[in-house]
Amino acid sequence: MSKFSVIAGSFPTGAGRFTIRNFTLPGDDNHYLCETVSAQQIDLISNRQSHYQPILEAEANAEALPKLSDKNQAIFLARLKDGRSFVAASDHATFHKILKALEQQTDVALEISSSAA
Template identity: 50%
Template sequence: MSKLTILAGDFPVGAGRFTFRNFTLPGDKNHYLCETVSANQITAINPATEKLLMLLDTDEDAKKLFEKTKDDQTFFMVKLKDGRRFVAGTDETTFKKILNVVKREIDTPMDEAPSAA
């Protein structure tokens, strides 16, 4: 399980996770609920530059996070099939895992996906 932080977008700001092929994202402002989004729902994923991040309408905590980033911290933007979007930050290793899974999901149509049976 890999940690990520939602910084802006159509989901509340807060902690999230990436496991196997799913994102677990904050679902409400109090973080009592969460929403699971499958990697096959992603239509676009791109690295985000620091200049772009500073243009986002984010709260002060998110802006402080941008300024205190570690060398291995990566920020990225995601667009989902339903039109929702989010910007998140995670470590470089997790970002590479996410990219590999998303690429595999995009390259494998649902009717060709391996069965669990």
């Protein structure tokens, strides 16, 4: 199980987890409930700043943005087939584990900048 942090998007901010088949995302503001999303529900995953920056500017609180400059973090956008999306931060090993799991699905668009590959 790998950890990441949801920082903006259709889900509340907070801790998330990834297994080879599922994303566990914060489900309510109190984080008592969570939502499990199958990896098969992911339509797009991208670490290109042009994809996630508009969501961060519109939704993330100003205090979280300076922390995103950490070179040890991978920031990525994940879009679900139902139209919801989230921007998350993880370490590079977790991001690559997510990519590897999603590469096995032929219908997921992987848009990865050269700095993360």
